[in-house]
Amino acid sequence: MSMRRRNLLGLLLVVFLILPQLLPDYYIHIFILTFFFAYFAQCWSILADAGQISMGHSVFTGIGAYTSGLLFIHYGLSPWLGMLIGAALAVLVGLCIGYLCFRYGVRELFFILVTLAFSQVAVYLVVNVDALGGPNGISIPVAPGAWNFQLADKASYYYIIFLGLVAVMGLRHQINHRKLGHYFAAIREDEDAAQALGIHLMKYKLIATAVSAAVTALCGTFYIQYISFVEPESFLGPNMALLTVICVIVGGLGTLWGPTIGAAFLIPLGELMRIVLHGRFPALPLMTNGLVLMLVIIFMPHGLTMLADRFRREKETESLS
Amino acid sequence: MDFFILIEFVVIGILLGGLYALIAAGLALILGVMKILNFAHGEFLMVAMFVTYYLQKLLGLDPYFSLIIGMPFMFIFGLAAYKVIINPVLLKGPVNQLLVTIGLSVFIQNLALTLFSSNLRSVEVPYQYATIIIGGVVIQTTRLVAFAVSVGITVLIYSMLRHTQFGLKIQATAQNRDAAALMGIDVDRVYMLSFAIGIVLVGIAGCLMTPFFDIFPEVGVHFGLTAFFVVILGGMENILGCLLAGLLLGVTESVSSLFMPGTTSHLMVFCVFIAVLLFRPEGLLGRRAIQ
Numbered sequence: 001m002s003m004r005r006r007n008l009l010g011l012l013l014v015v016f017l018i019l020p021q022l023l024p025d026y027y028i029h030i031f032i033l034t035f036f037f038a039y040f041a042q043c044w045s046i047l048a049d050a051g052q053i054s055m056g057h058s059v060f061t062g063i064g065a066y067t068s069g070l071l072f073i074h075y076g077l078s079p080w081l082g083m084l085i086g087a088a089l090a091v092l093v094g095l096c097i098g099y100l101c102f103r104y105g106v107r108e109l110f111f112i113l114v115t116l117a118f119s120q121v122a123v124y125l126v127v128n129v130d131a132l133g134g135p136n137g138i139s140i141p142v143a144p145g146a147w148n149f150q151l152a153d154k155a156s157y158y159y160i161i162f163l164g165l166v167a168v169m170g171l172r173h174q175i176n177h178r179k180l181g182h183y184f185a186a187i188r189e190d191e192d193a194a195q196a197l198g199i200h201l202m203k204y205k206l207i208a209t210a211v212s213a214a215v216t217a218l219c220g221t222f223y224i225q226y227i228s229f230v231e232p233e234s235f236l237g238p239n240m241a242l243l244t245v246i247c248v249i250v251g252g253l254g255t256l257w258g259p260t261i262g263a264a265f266l267i268p269l270g271e272l273m274r275i276v277l278h279g280r281f282p283a284l285p286l287m288t289n290g291l292v293l294m295l296v297i298i299f300m301p302h303g304l305t306m307l308a309d310r311f312r313r314e315k316e317t318e319s320l321s
Numbered sequence: 322m323d324f325f326i327l328i329e330f331v332v333i334g335i336l337l338g339g340l341y342a343l344i345a346a347g348l349a350l351i352l353g354v355m356k357i358l359n360f361a362h363g364e365f366l367m368v369a370m371f372v373t374y375y376l377q378k379l380l381g382l383d384p385y386f387s388l389i390i391g392m393p394f395m396f397i398f399g400l401a402a403y404k405v406i407i408n409p410v411l412l413k414g415p416v417n418q419l420l421v422t423i424g425l426s427v428f429i430q431n432l433a434l435t436l437f438s439s440n441l442r443s444v445e446v447p448y449q450y451a452t453i454i455i456g457g458v459v460i461q462t463t464r465l466v467a468f469a470v471s472v473g474i475t476v477l478i479y480s481m482l483r484h485t486q487f488g489l490k491i492q493a494t495a496q497n498r499d500a501a502a503l504m505g506i507d508v509d510r511v512y513m514l515s516f517a518i519g520i521v522l523v524g525i526a527g528c529l530m531t532p533f534f535d536i537f538p539e540v541g542v543h544f545g546l547t548a549f550f551v552v553i554l555g556g557m558e559n560i561l562g563c564l565l566a567g568l569l570l571g572v573t574e575s576v577s578s579l580f581m582p583g584t585t586s587h588l589m590v591f592c593v594f595i596a597v598l599l600f601r602p603e604g605l606l607g608r609r610a611i612q
Contacts, residue, residue: 053416104599108415109358113549117595120546124588242423249420283434283538290427297421298409 016162020155028154032226034267035161036219040240041247041259042168043216048253049176050208051188053108056097056115058241059122060213063090064220065230066126069138072148079149083221087214094213095206102205107191119238126232137231140224149225157226164222165260168215173256175211184208188254246293252303261304266292329458330575336460338571339468339475340526344544345551345563346475347522352552354495354515357407357418361426363545365520367433369395369527370536377444377531384444384531385466391528392521399520403513411512426545433538441535449532467529472564474525478518479560491515523548550594 020028044057067089068082100106101114126132144150151157175181183204186194195201224230234240243266251262270285277284300306348362372394376387402425410421451462482488493501494511502508534540551570555562570590577586 100599106599109419110598112416112419113358113553114595114598117591117598121588121591121595124584124591128582128585128588242427245420246424246427281435283431287428287431287435290424290429290431293424294406294421294428297413297417297424298406301413301417 013166017159020158025154028158030268030271032154032158032161033271034263035158035165036223036226037244037247037267038260038263039161039165039168039219040216040244041251041263042165042172043212043219044241044244045248045253045259046172046175046215047208047212048248049172049181049188050184050205051191052205052208053112053245054115055112055238055241055245056117056119056122057212057216057244058236058238059097059115059119060090060094060216061220061223061240062122062126062230062232062236063093064217065224065235066132066138066220067217068149068221069140069224069230070132072140073138078147079221079225080147083149083218086221087217090213090217090220091210094209098206098209099202102202116238119236119241123232123236126236133232135232137229137235138224139229142228149221150228157222161219161222161226164219169256169260171211171215176256180204180207243289246289250292250296250303252305255303255305258303258305265304325457327576327579330579331572332458332460333464334572334575335568336464336468336571337575338568339471340530340567341544341547341551341571342475342564342567343471343526343529344523345548345555345567346478346560347519347526348548349552349555349560349563350478350491350515350522351519354491355407355411355512356415357422358415358549359519360419360422360545361402361429362519362523362548363541363543364426364429364433365395365398365523365541366527366530366544367536367538367541368398368429369524370531370534370540371433371437372524373528373531374442374444374536377446384446384528388525388528391524395521395524396517399517400513402520403516407516408509408513426541430538430541437538439537439539441537443535444531446532461533463532467526467533470529471526474522475560475564478522479564482560487514550590553594554597 019031023031040057040061043060044054047054047057064083064086067086068077068079071077071082071085072079097115097118101111106114127135132138140150142150144152151160175184183194183199186197186199187201187204191201223235247262247266248259249262250266251260252258266289269288273285273288274282296303302309344362344366348359351357351359351362369391372391373384373387376382376390377384382390406421406425407418410418446463448462452459453462453465454460482491490501490506490511493504493506494508494515498508501511547570551563551566554570555564555566573593574586574590577589581589
């Protein structure tokens with residue numbers, strides 16, 4: 001990392017740490033949502049780095065939210081602990097789904113369909129089981145306190161999800177610059193070639209699934225503690241996972257900054273549209289997302305990060321000449 | 322008495338299954354020829370239903386009669402969608418192709434929500450509640466018509482693929498795009514027409530459904546997912562397989578709704594879906610080793 005780059009990142013970090021002290025609550029809320037989806041998109045990308053495009057990641061956020069939520073409601077267990085149990089459960093479920101898919105060589109389109117179907121199964125399962133809250137979902141009873149993960153102001157939630165995002169980006173950066181990341185890349189580029197080189201496909205795909213599932217489940221708990229309510233259709237269904245995937249594609253699939261940049265572009269855009277429209281036409285933000293997704297795939301398949309790369313390259317050629 | 326109810330649900334299932342087959346036939350055609358899974362298929366169905374609705378409301382056209390306008394409309398819509406969205410991503414790999422149709426699906430569905438809101442609408446025709454009784458089983462006439470036309474068109478498309486020159490061109494392109502191009506087949510034209518025909522098929526289904534099915538922007542979601550299921554159960558590129566799988570699924574859904582409470586029947590459908598994807602991805606009738 002160049003000196004200039006490091007300075008820039010440090011400056012960004014400081015700005016984002018000071019920001020919530022200056023902004024009114026509503027804008028902090030937009031930042032929290034943006035960081036949440038950026039975090040979610042980064043978690044999703046860990047699996048995508050190993051070449052697996054999943055449409056069922058809301059299963060993992062769902063497990064995180066429902067586990068910590070139900071444990072708190074019924075046993076008063078702190079969501080901080082419930083979070084870890086949720087993550088463990090998500091890893092278990094992820095390994096089961098992953099084992100089934102990878103064992104039978106489900107690839108590309110089929111993997112997308114299977115994971116999509118699993119998220120539908122999760123919705124119908126929760127809707128039909130009263131112990132899981134049924135169709136109305138579950139809401140967290142009010143009990144303020146840091147140990148109960150019910151914090152006094154939005155700024156606290158802001159710091160938690162911001163640090164989470166920084167941590168998960170650090171994790172991805174670390175993975176991709178180690179042997180594990182090189183294995184992932186080999187599998188992503190060409191599974192058969194990777195296998196021929198002696199890479200244990202099942203093992204490394206399962207590792208990617210487990211890591212991705214664990215960190216994804218954590219943000220499920222964050223979501224339910226922040227919103228204090230989840231509802232199966234919107235939270236477990238494919239919509240939220242879809243929005244996350246759109247963020248990644250728009251930002252740039254397979255890049256470290258892509259998911260964050262995609263979320264930073266789409267989420268505030270949607271929220272701003274909501275402010276401008278005063279609640280009229282609630283479907284307009286999603287419509288825009290669909291349009292942006294098509295435009296990005298057709299005109300810049302490497303996403304918004306490509307713009308930055310092109311800019312840098314032009315600058316380099318300028319300085320050379 | 323119980324027996325009669327069971328028969329009635331089986332019949333309803335079969336009639337619904339015919340529609341599933343027609344919707345899935347369009348999807349299978351597109352998938353078979355250009356290896357693209359059209360995620361927006363259900364949304365095209367929804368568009369056709371709204372076209373039928375507005376033709377009836379504004380011009381007073383009978384839903385069946387409005388096919389004369391609806392079919393060319395869907396054909397042109399399909400052509401435009403192909404030109405603008407599908408053609409640019411033909412060489413960009415299956416994941417990008419799927420994602421672009423996901424984008425299209427999200428776009429169309431939310432455009433419809435913005436324009437028409439999520440209210441339920443229905444087409445009102447004098448014969449809406451007409452029934453005929455066959456062997457003691459009461460059947461809604463509109464459903465019977467939808468079934469008969471669906472099955473007829475599915476079989477027609479199947480024989481078109483097998484026996485006409487254009488059908489053979491489609492098959493050749495489906496088998497090997499480059500070889501077909503070398504034999505002098507205009508591959509791009511075949512792609513474009515297959516896509517448009519696939520959209521027309523789903524459009525016909527949408528039109529046939531309007532007399533007995535509510536029209537709303539999210540109507541395509543269920544039918545789109547069902548069409549995936551039918552196509553995969555039927556063996557991807559096999560249109561007769563679609564017919565069989567469509568009927569099977571229609572009956573399963575209808576009969577299981579008789580025995581299972583609430584949405585548990587959907588749960589069953591998805592579990593079977595996952596099992597088929599995992600253990601027999603080539604479909605019930607298909608050959609082995611289709612990637």
